[in-house]
Structure formats: structure tokens, C-alpha cells
Amino acid sequence: MEKPAKSKIVILGAGFAGVRVALDLAKSAPELEIILINKNAYHEFHPDFYEIAAASLPESQRKQVPRLTYESLKGSVAIPLAEIFGNTNMKIVINSVVSLDFKSQEVVLRGMKRLSYDFLVLALGSETNYFNIPDLKQFSLPLKSVDDALNIRNEIDEIFARKKEKEKINIIVGGGGFTGCELAGELVGFLRTLSKIHAHKQHEVRLSVVEASPVLINGASTSVQQAAEKRLRSLGVEIYLNSKITNVSKSTLFTDPHLVLPFDLLIWTAGVRSNSLVDRLAGVHTEKTCLIVDKSLRIIPLKNVFAVGDLAYCFDEENSTQVAATAQTAIDQAKYTAKNIDHLIKNEPLILYKPKKPKFIIPLGGKFAVGEIAGLVLEGIEAWWLKRAAALGYFASVLPTTKAFQLWSAGNKFFVSNDYEDVQ
Numbered sequence: 001m002e003k004p005a006k007s008k009i010v011i012l013g014a015g016f017a018g019v020r021v022a023l024d025l026a027k028s029a030p031e032l033e034i035i036l037i038n039k040n041a042y043h044e045f046h047p048d049f050y051e052i053a054a055a056s057l058p059e060s061q062r063k064q065v066p067r068l069t070y071e072s073l074k075g076s077v078a079i080p081l082a083e084i085f086g087n088t089n090m091k092i093v094i095n096s097v098v099s100l101d102f103k104s105q106e107v108v109l110r111g112m113k114r115l116s117y118d119f120l121v122l123a124l125g126s127e128t129n130y131f132n133i134p135d136l137k138q139f140s141l142p143l144k145s146v147d148d149a150l151n152i153r154n155e156i157d158e159i160f161a162r163k164k165e166k167e168k169i170n171i172i173v174g175g176g177g178f179t180g181c182e183l184a185g186e187l188v189g190f191l192r193t194l195s196k197i198h199a200h201k202q203h204e205v206r207l208s209v210v211e212a213s214p215v216l217i218n219g220a221s222t223s224v225q226q227a228a229e230k231r232l233r234s235l236g237v238e239i240y241l242n243s244k245i246t247n248v249s250k251s252t253l254f255t256d257p258h259l260v261l262p263f264d265l266l267i268w269t270a271g272v273r274s275n276s277l278v279d280r281l282a283g284v285h286t287e288k289t290c291l292i293v294d295k296s297l298r299i300i301p302l303k304n305v306f307a308v309g310d311l312a313y314c315f316d317e318e319n320s321t322q323v324a325a326t327a328q329t330a331i332d333q334a335k336y337t338a339k340n341i342d343h344l345i346k347n348e349p350l351i352l353y354k355p356k357k358p359k360f361i362i363p364l365g366g367k368f369a370v371g372e373i374a375g376l377v378l379e380g381i382e383a384w385w386l387k388r389a390a391a392l393g394y395f396a397s398v399l400p401t402t403k404a405f406q407l408w409s410a411g412n413k414f415f416v417s418n419d420y421e422d423v424q
């Protein structure tokens, strides 16, 4: 049999999807030329961002957490690509992708560098969507990257440093989905810790969640929604449901029906859209800003370009719903894609992507989480440990075991420094 020609595979984005495609291909076909392009030299672990946004650093800690610095905090969710790919022959390029030329099969990078490919994997993830709400982008902070998370915690720290002890502090989380609820739950502890450090009257500190739909965590089962709402209310979070944010000024938020809420900090977690590079691609099919893919995750009509993770639009026919944009989906699609690239190179038939039912656990302040796995609703510390176990499983899937364990243990130490004594 004729030996297949050496192929050049270019993977764009080192998130959950890109890292998995690259690791699987590097393992199954080390003879291939694989290039991974990412704008940062690290891989970000989004599920723990809420912890970073609410983390007490030494300047704001009652109980000192050993060795917790700004760098170690960032390092607990930003894994250097060199550590992930140290044992492979892959090439890693740190640069931003600015456009794609499907005709000449080239990727254009910042500085007008061009890179050719035989097979291309688009795994550039998603961005915050502000839905054209006037001034929302200007007057809110997003939570989409580790730097966003650090900005939020620094901003809150500064608000406490700036305000006199009897002055009101209003923090609003825009959006009561998974991210908004996780963040609000953990901010409760952070705000209590800061109130004590700055001798700020706790009853003058208000944390609210503003959500457009009638429920929190739209998309989860009713039991999970109710458990999450009960937990957040018991922590003192004010919840505004059926309240669609219509516009924002420097320190006030307006909703429909009519609500006017003042804020010192507005954190916007409610909108996600695919990477805006998608808007600049010609001749592709899109739905809800994402790239429509065929059953083997190739973008239509191209036969050598795959789209995986948050920027792919995939419909789950069995459950008549759009496949959820989660890390689990991204990893799962990546595994199919690595196999299919190998099949294409070997001229073998492609395998068809079968979405899995999503599982989720939502941490809601301290060592407490709510989740649903295989129809079973879990609540409390057990669910929180399951979430931590999932993080360890993930770290061990991309890093050598010892490093994975070190990273995980560091998180366990750092992430429980907030004060929940009065509420648990």
C-alpha cells in the first residue's frame, strides 16, 4: 500500500478543543507536522475563573494562605503550553490569527505572516456578547479570561479601599446563568472578607444578580434552578428575575420592566458569541454567530477544515436542541476531529459525531455546589468535591500526573480562603 503523504495540520486556538486535538494527534500520528497557534502562551481553565475573581490575596486576607501571590493565582488557571506539549514534536506559535484564506489554504497572523495548511482546525472559542445594549461594554467588566477574573477581584478590592465604612457598595452580576450564579455565590464570601478587613458595615454591601428570564440557570432542570436560587438567597444575594437589562450608564443599570439599580461594579456574564473572526469569513454557513458544521464537524462546504468547541454550531437531532457550548463538548468534539483527520490522511471513512448529554455541577459559594448527573440532583459539599475531582481529571488529561496534582492541590488551598463561617 502506498504510504500517505506527510500532511501539515494547523490548529487555531489552544483552549479545551485545540489542546485536545493537538495532544491526540501528536500521540496517534507523531510523524505529522502539527502546528498549534494561540494568542497566549498558556491554556486557560475557565471552570475556576469564579474563584480567581473572588480570591483573597494576602493584602485582603485575615487568614494568610501560604504562598498565594498574584502570579500563583493566575498560574492556578493558566497552564503554560510548554508544560502541556513538552514531550511532543509539535510546533507552538504564539500569535493572533487575523484572517483565513481558504482558497490558498493559508492562515494569516498578526504581522501579516502567512502559514499554509493541508488540514485546518478552527478552535478559537467565543467572546463576550453585549447584544448592542447601549454603553454596556464601556461600563461593565466581562468574565471570559483569567485577566478578566483578576480585573474583577482587583476592582472589588479597590472599591473597598476607596469607600468609607458606612458608604453603600453595590455589586451587580448581569446574568443568572451558570457563570453568573457561580460568581455571585463566591463573591458573597469575598465581600464578607473584605468588609471585615476594611471594617465596612456588611449591611451596606449589596450583591445582586439581574436575569432576563423567569428563572436562574436557564437550561438546567427545575430542581437545580430552585436549589441554586434558594442557596443564593440564603447567602443574601438579591435576585431580580424577568429583568432584561436595556441600557447602562456609568453607575446605573436600567431594565425592562422598569428597574433602576445603582452600581459600583457591574459584571456582565450573560452573553456569549463565537469568536468574531467568524464574521470575517467568506463563503461559510453560520447560525447564531457560529460556524455550521457537517456530521463529521467540517465546515460547509470545505472538506479539510474542521470547527470545534464554542465556535461550532452543532444540532443534536436526538434531543432536538443545539449542542451546549461547554468544555465537555469542546473536548468531545476534539477527540472526533483528531480521529477524523487521521482517517482522511489514510483515506478511511469518517466517523460521525454523536453529542453526549451534558453533565454539570455549579459551585455556589464556599464548599457547596449543586449539580445534576444522570438525572440525579446533588447538593452540598459532595457535589463541590465532585467538581474538584473533575478538575483533577482534566488536569491529569493534559499534564504529567505530578504536575496535574500540584496544580489541583494549589487550587484547593487557594480557593477556600473566603469567609463562609456565618452562612454555613
Ligand SMILES: Cc1cc2nc3c(=O)[nH]c(=O)nc-3n(C[C@H](O)[C@H](O)[C@H](O)COP(=O)(O)OP(=O)(O)OC[C@H]3O[C@@H](n4cnc5c(N)ncnc54)[C@H](O)[C@@H]3O)c2cc1C
Binding pocket: 012, 013, 014, 015, 016, 017, 018, 037, 038, 039, 040, 042, 043, 044, 046, 047, 048, 049, 050, 095, 096, 097, 098, 123, 124, 125, 126, 143, 144, 145, 179, 275, 277, 308, 309, 310, 311, 325, 326, 327, 328, 329, 330
Ligand atoms: C467563566 C466561565 C466558566 C465556565 N465554566 C465551565 C464549566 O464549569 N464546565 C464546562 O464544561 N464549561 C465551562 N465554561 C465553558 C467553556 O469554558 C467553553 O465552552 C470552552 O472553553 C470552549 O472551548 P473552546 O476550545 O471552544 O474555546 P476556548 O477554551 O475559549 O479556547 C479558545 C482559544 O483560542 C484562543 N484565541 C482566541 N482568538 C484567537 C486569535 N484570534 N488568535 C489566536 N488565538 C486565539 C484563546 O486564547 C483560547 O486559548 C465556562 C466558561 C466561562 C467563561
